[in-house]
Amino acid sequence: MTLLDGGTLPTFARGCAVLGSGGGGGVDVVLAAALQAVADHGPVPVLQPEDLDATALVMPCGVIGSPAVGAERIGGGTEAQVLRDTVERLHGAPVAALMSSEIGGSNGCHAVAWAARLGLPLVDADAMGRAFPRMNQNAMELAGIAPTPCVLTDERGRTVVLDHVDGRWLERLARGVLEAFGGQAATSEYVLRAGQVRTAAVPGSVSRALAIGTALADGVPDEFSNTLPDEPGGGLDRLITGKISTVDRTGAGATAAIVEGLGPDAGRLLRLEAQSEYLAAFEDGRPLILVPDIIAVLDTRTAAAIDVERLRYGLRVSVLALPCAPVWNTPEGRRLGGPAAFGLDAAVTSSSAVMPGGVIPETAR
């Protein structure tokens, strides 16, 4: 059985940062919280869904809101306990295990910290297989699991329960609650049974983050040995190694950047398009990869993931591609988490003006 402890957590967090596809919030502060939680309460066992009784309650959980608020209100006092108590009361059953609502970015580590504090195991799964900006962009929404009752709480136990709404209204109402909470809330939604996890969630996410973190333990390798997408760390592909040669922030939350190839990749240019996450990479006008597949921009020397807001000229980077969880490769999955969900419809067929308000530099030296 896999254990998340002080030794494995940094590797796990590195994998979570890669799966964030440039978004999902930085992992540093929450990794520190998870390290402290396992130091104080012991390591967190990672279970397969079948290790639990099929009717056992699994609580997806995470934090929504602004990274600027999260960097200040680091939490930790009561929110895990309040989420569990409220979910148990609403469902009339004990919570058997936690599950990250979003493996990509900081939320992968939040679930570990809370599992340690509650003395509960973590299920080897998550709700997205990556990071997405909206609460309803997850596998359980596609599987028809009810998003509610949804619990939102702050660090002082102030709690709101949303009920009788679909995914779209969940997102709308949760944003209102978020504002009242000052820009950050701990949440649980789409609560499910262990027997539903393998088909309704994204199984294997914790293992995948660990395997990716391990593959990058000594920096970015020239070749990834394990290319089979079905293996836990499989399907990693290096698109280019080079330097960031332009970054254009276009105001409406969109960012475009050019990676100029260096060394064996000299002469190649890769264009990245991003909003909260990296959404697409183009070469010679053709998309090499599109959301919901995962794009990671890593510091070539340290393999640290560089999120969208930290892109700047001159960084030496390697751009990696990873396949998304299979659930996103269905027509419904594409509609909820594909290019069209980000206003990128044109990207598949056209090489210009792919972003709303996006600017594509004519040249990159």
Place this chain on the structure above:
Amino acid sequence: MITGIEVGPTHTDAAVLTDAAVPWATAKVPSVPGDPVASVRHALAALPEHPRTQVAVGLRGLAQALDERRGLAKVGVLRIGGPAAQAVRPLFGWPAGLRDAVCAGTAIVEGGGGFDAAEWTPLDTGAVAAFAAGLASRADAIAITGVFSPVDGAQERQAADIIHRELGDAVHVSLSGELGPLGLLERENTTVLDAALHRPTADLADGLRAAIGGTATVLVTRGDGTLMGLDHLRRHPGLGLGGGLAGTLRGAATLTGLADAVVADAGEHRVRVAALTAGFPQQALDAQISGVPVGFWMPDVIRVARGGPRAHHDLAEAVDRMQPAAGRLPLIVVGGAAADVPAALPGVSEIRHPEHGAVAGAIGAASSPVGGQAERIVRLDPRTGLQAALDEVREEARASAVRAGADPRRVQVSEVTQTPLPYLPSVTLRLHARASGPAHPL
């Protein structure tokens, strides 16, 4: 005439500038290891006789004091935030040796807030008093860090009053809201190190005052490329971190007249590569001191080896990484080993080797203004107009420069930069202003 001195690890440089900022005399003497004050005394003695009205000293030893855990204050670490600030305890993840050398005790008390005034929880004043009482005779200094204090520092000041009441006015108190932006853990680290440095900087300030003597105005360099008086250094010791390199960058600007450039400072063993933006050092975003992430305003720097087969390649890459865009800015080469940097590097449009570059640090100290900064986070709503907030942050920057020793009649305030914070429901801006002016002639 203004005298500038930079105390380096091997040499101490001195320069005297005329009122038109032209070098009138320079000197280079060996540094006295571990004794910056003696180094300053020797450098002054090596200069020709001149009226000593203002002496500015480039600080370089503060980070070393932390690295070597030398003479540091014992700090009580107070965090205000209650359950909103528990997930990572104070000093978690610090190198054990530094934590043991610095920490006199920690506490997390109820209080703290958010962007909106309605979100604030009252400060647990009893818990602050109890923490202070428990530290009596164990702590030389207290570092106070409150959740959202960069938005409103009132609770930190309230806690400081309680601590002074309990422990007397002599105890040094550092407030996080005066030291850094949002980001609780990094700002707390910054505040604790600031407090820990108050002992070595107090000794340094006394020593410099005595060594320079007379009625000369004595100033030291800051990490942001400006200067401050000795009293300001005593109150805000951490502001001196990175001051040596910052002074060297300023010197490169003075010697070339370039406000935007990449600078390579070639020393005995290594070359430090940094950048000038509008005449001042470009700020590091991921600054670390002794393995601890901090938010001090220090120059962004890449260090590369001076010798070896890859030295020129590494230098060219470092210069490119410091550029805001491909090959845009010239490279200024300064420092004792400047002559060893080649006249051409791949990807660099222009290389300057200014005269007197070997003493750029001393020239920068002599030619920099006294400075101040102010930062404020404001949430825009119909009641608080943007203009009022802009005026306020400008005035704060001006007042900060005057506290640092600038002549209030001649302080100039820069444009206020406005940075929106993402993913928040209402418009929230980080406002930042800098102010600078010549030293007050006292």
